[in-house]
Every structure is written in C-alpha cells, then in structure tokens.
Amino acid sequence: MGPVEKPRLVASDVDGTLLGPSEAVTSRTIALVRRVVEDGVPFALCTGRPPRWIAPVAGPLGLTGYAVCANGAVLLDIGADEVVAVHGELAPDLLHDLASALDKALPGCRLAAERVGGGSADHDLRNFVIEPEYHNPWGDEESRIAPRAEVLGRSAIKLLVSHRGMTSEEMAEAVGTLVGDAVDVTYSSSGGLIELAAHGVTKATGLAELAERFDVPSEAVIAFGDMPNDIEMLQWAGHGVAMANGHESLLAVADEVTAPVTEDGVAQVLERWF
Template identity: 40%
Template sequence: MRLVASDLDGTIVGPDNKISDRTVRAFRDCADAGIDIVFVTGRPPRWLKPLSEALGHAGTVICSNGAITYDLGADRLIKAQAMSLPDLFSAAAIIRELYPSVRFAAETVDGFHLGPGFLEAGSEELPGTATPAPLESSLTDADTVVKFLARVDGTSPDDFLQRVRPAVAHLVSTTHSAPAVALLEMSLQGLNKAVTLADYAASRDIDSADVVAFGDMPNDIQMLQWAGCGYAMASGHPEARAAADKVAPAFADDGVAQVLESLLRTL
C-alpha cells in the first residue's frame, strides 16, 4: 500500500460535513507511515473545508469527478479538464427531450452557473451570489466548465442515469452521487475519477496494484475497479459494492478507518 485514494461524502464525510476523530487518526497514521494520500471527490474546490479543517490535509485533491486537480495547501488549481460548450448544449437538448421539466447548472473553475429552478431561492446549497439564468446566456467561451448538472423531479437517481447516460454518451461522461435526488453529473467525455487518479499515481511512480481506494456511489465505480484494492462502503450504492474488490464496514461504523487500521498493522 503506497497510495490511499478516498472519496469524501458518504465515505469519510457525513451529512454534517464532519469527519470522525477515528478517521482523522487513521489518515494521519497513514501519512506518518509514508503513505501518499489523495482525496477524490465530486465536490468543487470551494467545498473542501472538512479536509483542511479536520484532517489538516495540504496535498492534492482530485475534484469534480476528476475534472480538477487541486493543491489544497497552496489553494491552487493544478489542472482543469473542461467540457466544450457545443457538447454541453447538445447534451442539454437531448436530456430536455427526455425530461421536459429538467433544470440545469454548470460548475466552472471560477464558480457556479445556475439555471432557472435548479435550486430553490434561499437554499443552503446556493453558492455565493449565483443568480439564476439560462446557461445559454450565462456561459461564454471564456468559461472553463468542469461539471454539467441536470436535475429532475418524479424519478429515481438510478432511473434518471440509466435513461440519460446512453443518450448522451457520445458527448459527455455521466454519473451520479446523490442517493436520494435525481441529479446527474456530467463531465468531459471519457473522464472519470479513475482517469485522473491514474495520472496522479503515475506522476508519483505508483502502480495501480499499490493503490487502495474507498468509495460509495456510482461516480466511484471506475476508481474502485482501477485500484489494486477497491473498497466500497457497506452503506454505499449496490452498484459500487458490486464493482469493488472488497466491502468496508458502513460509514456510520468508521469503515474506512477500520480498514486502514487493519492494513497499517500488516506493514
């Protein structure tokens, strides 16, 4: 074990946006043992406070499902892999035909573009001073779009994904990570967490066989499959559990910490 790669939400970060003391200790013990640590999340860089505040992590974070590589300690963007606006708008048109009431939003390296109705006014999820406007009017060629979001009511996240993904596969990569909200996350075609994690590991001369990865949702599947040993959380999505080599105890039981403690004892 030379590298530990971990998802955040539902894996080590709870709904309260906190990381347990046991999990913090386990990651610090890994760092003390000389093991490289990288966090791989769907979150944008502005939502990484749990890592800096609880863990004191000052290293690399792979954000936005692989679209952004970020130096948390230096608060610096290392790399962004952007979608093209023509592909984004073509995908939007296809999704709108399938789900006429769909709402859209887009993450860029500089902030958030919010389509009408995507979030309710006053929502805690509303970032900064984002003002709702059609993406066709708010996005320009100067924007580096790293994630395109689609949200709809009246269906499940899995059904939404299963219907949309094949329809837009020639344009974008599509996944989801919200357990109870029909919210799709789209990025550059062919991009996912595993692609960027593999690049990071290669830059450290670390083979996939020496990587242990943790995740809980469909957006973690490729990462769990790529790693030498991928652990899905027992509390995670069935498809993530099916894709992983092993299943870690549930999030509520500090499953990642339990596995890391056990692995460290074998070093």
C-alpha cells in the same frame, strides 16, 4: 483480492465515505488519516466536489497534498490552494447540444455549470452558475442564478442536471445514449441530480495521474467509495473498497466491502497497516 502489503497510496471519496450524515469526520478517522500521512503514504481525496469544497474536509484531516476534484476533471494542490491540472472541459457548443438532448429526455429538468477559473482574479468562475428552479441536494447557497444562455455560455468541467420529480437513477436511465459519446453520465446521490462530464474523465483517470506523480503503480493503491461515480476508481485501484452504505452497483465491483461510514469503515480497513 487486492494488495496484501501496505498500500503506497490511499484514495478516498468524501461524502458517504469519510463524511456521514453529520457532515463531520470522526476523531477515529482523523487520527487514522494523520497516521497514514505521518508514515509517508499520500492520502488523496477523490471526490465529485469542486475545488472550493475541499478545504472544510482537508483542514480537520491535516491534508496538504492533492485532491482529485469534480470526478477527475481537476487536480488540486490543497496546501497551495492551486489547481494544477484541468481535463475535459465541455465547450459551450457542446453544452447547448447537451441541453437540447436533456430537455427531450428529461422534460422539466434544470441545469447548472461547474467551472474552474484561471486564478484568483477569475474566482467567480469557480462558483456554480444555475438556472432558475435548479435544485441541488446539498444546497445552492454558493450559486449564482442566471439565464440558461449564461449557464451554457462558458466552458465547464461539469454540467449538472436536476429534476425534482425523479431519482438520480431514473434520470441516468432516461438519458441513456441520447447525450452521445462525448460525455459520461454519473451521480453521487439519489436526490434527483446527475452529472455530465467529458467522456473518459473519471476519478480513475485523475487518480492515475496522481499515482504517476508519486511513481506508485495501480496495484499499490487502495481506494474507498460509496456511489456509482466511484466505480472506475475502485476498478482501477489494486484494492477497491466499498462502504456497506454504498450503492449496489459499487458493491458489485468492489474487492472488499467495509463497514458503513457511520462505523468508520475507512479507518477499520486502514488500521491493518497504520
């Protein structure tokens, strides 16, 4: 098991971990997160979400610190609404190579690119750029439809791949080694969507960078998650906690399994100390 003492840094996934089917954080979890912060312990959101999707979660929780976004590719200063680090951007030539491999492994797949701009003047680059018929389980309201050449024409922090006729698990298995060692494949839902990011860039690397900023060793970190994109983070943290509603691959590597998100599983664990 992980740390028996009070953690010095708390890291949590968002969807399926802090947010349940209602897409809202409960009053119990809000109160708990605020107690953690008031006690001087950083509470970091570690999510596959892009920076622009952080404020609706951080606001109710009262968080103004840091968020690890895009599965470790981006470190966001929430209070300043500023991206302070970007890691592992995928260059256009690599994106084109990946697209060719994906078309062979997943005939009929559709692609999208997640980008991070350099500031307010570049705000459009923060948006999804998707090709026609791309399907996002969370909705495509913020996206801009564009030809594939435009989707692949700029560096991206993630290449997203959708297929309406397959589960995410089936897609990840079909892609296998075809995409090579340049990227890692993961997913945060089973709804026919996988995410490709630079090899070695995970929530764990993003959390490690954040822990270094706070001078907190991994053994003093507790991390919560529910899906395969949380595996490395839970393995890196001194104590990795999976939600009972989590994917079986995550449950297999967790130090502890807490109650499901619908029963405030994160709060139930942290109330031991806060």
